[in-house]
Structure formats: C-alpha cells, structure tokens
Amino acid sequence: MAQQASSLPGVSYVIPVLNEAAYIETAVRSVLGQDWVGEKELILALGPSTDATDAVVEKLAKEDARIVVVRNPATDIPVGLNLAIRASRFPIVVRVDAHSELEPNYTERAIADLERTGAANVGGVMKARGRTPFQSAVARAYNSRFGLGGGSYHGGAEEGPAESAYLGVFRREVLDEVDLFDETIRRGEDWELNLRIRAAGHSVWFDPTLEVTYWPRESWTKLVRQFSATGTWRGELVRRYRGRNPWRFFAPPVLVLALALCLVLALLQLTGVVRGWPSIVLSLLYLAPALYLAALTLISFGRSGGTRWRDRWRFFYVLPTMHLSWGAGFIGGLLRGARDTVDTSRTGI
Template structure:
C-alpha cells in the first residue's frame, strides 16, 4: 500500500469499496490497550489488501499521540477524527473512510485471536451471512479484573447472550464486534448515531429485518479486557443499562426477556428497604409483616445465596478474587438495573459511558 505523510483521512471520503478487509476501531483514552489491540489486527493473515482505520476521540492520556506513531510506522493504519467521542459516530466515520468491501469491527479493549479474520471471512462466505461474530472471552490481570472477567464469561454475570457462552454455531440475534458486508451496511444504513450503547444490537436488528442473516461462530474468539476499577465498572454498567432501557422504549419486546432481570432485582431491593423501614417503625406488623418478609426477603436471600455460590465455586481464583466477586456481581446487576429503569422511564438522553473518560491505565505487560 502507498504511504502518505498525513495519516488522517476525512471521514466523509467518497470511496467505492473494493475486495479487501477494513478493520475499524473507535478509540478514546486507551493508551494502555491500544498497541496490543492494533498488533492483534495487523497480525491477521487475510487474502488481499487490508487496512485498519482508527477513529480518534479527544483522548487525554496520550492515546492520540500513540496512534499517530503507530500510523507513521505502518501505512496500513489510517486515522480519522471523532470529536464527539461517541462510539457509533466513530464507527461511522471509520467505515466512511474505509476502502474495502468487508468491515471488521474491533474494540481497543480487545485482541483478536490468531486466524480470527480468515476464519470469519470463510464463515461469512460459507453461511452467506451479512454479519458474523464469535465469542467474547474476557481476561484480567489483577484480582479485581479477573473477577470481572470471570463474570463476563458466565451467563450469571451478563445474562447468557450467545457470545458469552453459547457453543453451537447458528443464526443469532446480534454479533459481538462483527465481520460485516459493506454492501449490506450501505443498504440498511450504518450505526444509529443517536444510540450511544447497544448500537450493535440495533444495527443487527435492522440487518435481520431486511432479510439478511446474522451468524454466531464459536470458533471465533476475541480477548476482552474489562474495566480496571469498581467505580469505572459501575459507571460502564449504568450507562449500558440506560441505553438498553432506551432500546426497550424504542423497540419493546424485540429485546430479550433476560434484559428485565437486573431491573427486577433493583425493584426487589427497593421494596425490601421500604418493608424494612415499615417494620422498624411498627407500621407493618403481625401477619402482614410475616407475609411481606417471605415475599420480599425470600427472593433477596436466594439472590445473595447465588452470589455466594458463584464466588465460592471452583475456578473462582484466590481469596482476593473471591471477595471481589462478592462485590462485583451485585454491582454489575444493580448498576445495570438502575440505569435500565432510568432509561425506560425517561430515556437515556445524553447518558455516556463515563468510565471511558479521563482514564489512567497501567499498560499491559
């Protein structure tokens, strides 16, 4: 490929896609992870030309400077600006500047496994699908991050989506990241820029409604590195829940039933607090108090037993990781549920994933 002195390209560059693969990656405050993510992309062996288009948000941790150094060192890397910092805006900017007929979405917090792209392209062709995705396999370094990663990989943590634990290949509701045909994206429209989280689910809904196939292939694996602190995790899950609530407002029961479990937990906890206050003040007593205790505290006790069982189950790591699990699992569920209820009741509005802002990460080894 020819090199150019200015590695930044306009997002609205008019191109006719040709045979080849364009990897697209939105980036914001990912200095600790970007180099590893980029290396995993550049190591992919695909037939024909390939490029990586990075959509750079206004990072404050040196990410932009690192991306520019990487682009200078390898002319397969191209840069576009994403001043809004929103993921779907960045994805659309990168896709708009891309040159090839197959789009592979990549996350800066992820690393593609060797042979990922070649296998995905084979599956895309074999199944005649419009979008193909695989397994999101979370990994961690610290006891906290390992606890989060274990719950990401468990249906108890994130609700059993196909890419968190399904093992059989077949049609799917959505695809993690996604290897997509550019012609289908042009047909149905790119990512909806009014949706800040869950934009992939909404895009795949439109793809399926247009009569195309979304496919899950468990042989495809992407390593994902979760947030590194409790506060960042809680912020991430609250924002994700808020946007799922927004999607429920827009699309109703097209959303799976599993999305309603965390908000149900939040309501049970709130009801338990109310019942407890009424019992302590004597407003609720006698048979009514006993019935309320069974109805409200019973499900809550079962949930706490579930959390304890997950923390103590084999494969839960050392003592510190087990202790973190006791905190992380309720944090994921309650933060997501609180965000969901807010999103359903008043809409997500301008909710953003604050965990991506102003980060100070330790580089990966």
C-alpha cells in the same frame, strides 16, 4: 501467493478510539498480525483523548501505511464507527474494540463463515481476561452466564443464526443498505444495528470457534460508570423497540426493584406500620434477594470459585456491582429515556 491474494476480498478494520493509551497498541498489533493474505487497512476513529492515546496512535500510523486516522470530535462510538466505515475502501468490514485482541486466524475464519452461510454479519465469543486482580475478577464475571445473562457471545452456544454478534465481520454492502450505525444510540448500538440487519431480510451468524480477547475496565468506579450507562441505554432501547428485547435484560432491574421494596418493607416493619399477617405475607419479598445472595455465594466460593480467597471476595462484590449498576441505569433509561447519558468510564470525566 500473489495470485491467491488478488482473488480475495479486501478487509477494512475499524476501531473507535478514546483514552486508550494502555490498550490501543495491543488491539492494533492484533489486527496487523492477522493471517489474512488479501488487502487490508485499519481505520482508527480518534476522539479527543485526554491521555497519551494520540501519541501512541501517531507512532503506530508512522510505522505502517495501512493505518488511516480519522478524527471523531463527537467522541461517541457509533459516530466514530460510521466515520471509519465511510473512510474505508474494502467490501468486508471488521469491527474491533480498542480493548480487544483478535486471534491471528480471526479474519480468515469469519470470512469463511460469511461465504459458507450467506450471512451479513458474523461474530464469535468474547473471552474476557484481566491484567490485575480486580480486572481478572471482572473478566470472570463477563465470562459467567450468571454475570451477563447468558448471551451467546458471552457464554457460548451452538453455531447458528443469532440475535446479535460481538463486534462483527460485516458485508459492507449490507451496512450501506441499512444506513450504518444509528448515531442517536450511544450504547447498545451493535444490538440495534443487527436488529435492522435482520429486519432487512439478512442473517446474523454466531460461530463459537471465533474468540476475541477483551480487557474489561480496571477499577470499581469505571465499572460502575460503564454498566450504569449501558443499562440506561438498554432502557432507552426497550422504549424504542418494545417487545423485541430478550427477557434476560429485565433480570437486573427486577433485582434492583426487589431490593428497594425489601428496604421499604423492613423500615415499615421496624416502625410497626406493617405487622401481623400482612407483615408475614409481605416478608415473602425477602426471598428474591435471599436467593440471589445464595446463588452469588455458591458461585463465588464454590469449588470453581478460584484458588485464593481474595479472588473469590473480589468476584463476590464485582458481580452485584455489575448487576445493580446496570439494573439501576435500566430503570432510569426506561422511565425517562437515555437523553444525553455518556459512558464516562471512556471519557475520563
């Protein structure tokens, strides 16, 4: 076994951590419990948390010498990832989220994919789960194609080359070649990194048999903040990389614009400013929100809508919360750029 382990590449796991007292131990245990028999280390990029995260991380680091802690005063995820990667020692880098939990054979299967395909990055499927009724409703939305737009790592797809990958298992040499994550991008940094990896002539590979558990935000306000910030940065990425963004990114902002136009039209009709044939023709605008509401109702309350009506109602308002927050953020980011937008669902501000 020792000889076999010595012939395997070492693996560095990297996790940016900020205000994750409730989740970081689960993530760390799933990393340390990997079946990979080669050398491994875990680099935690620790931001200035305001909860008990530091104490939890300190306890874990004392228990296992493979855990290395680096400080990330900037708090931003890409900065933390780069700090952790630069502090790592091994040729394979595995990104892990503090809200995630890896299957025991995740590393072994992902590295086998790297060797088999020659890809620079391999990723799998995000399987969201919930500990509370609200979080479970958000998890169902994450796992639904109607929820997050059908990206392969949300809804699953056939194995093969991909636009991006959830988290990612990287060849360190390729990360160095493309100069790691872009620290000017606070959300969507993974998509942008994979864009540069592919532009450099390498491939990104999706394997649907690789599954990672993800724990979504636990409250409505955190969900709104997260999706608003994510949408804002996606708008910024569209500004930077026009023509390279999938069509699904434009669906939520179109919905927001359609709702806004419908509200304006309704006001003009009620006040008599718009009437007659123009009013009838313009009323076709109402089809967009009507169709959305019909689809939302069917998905939420259909046969697969869940066993309890309370769960179905939660899902019914969680989905538009995600779509409208993301869409409104996208429009703002597209019009004025992301600027200093921060995901305050992480910072606790």
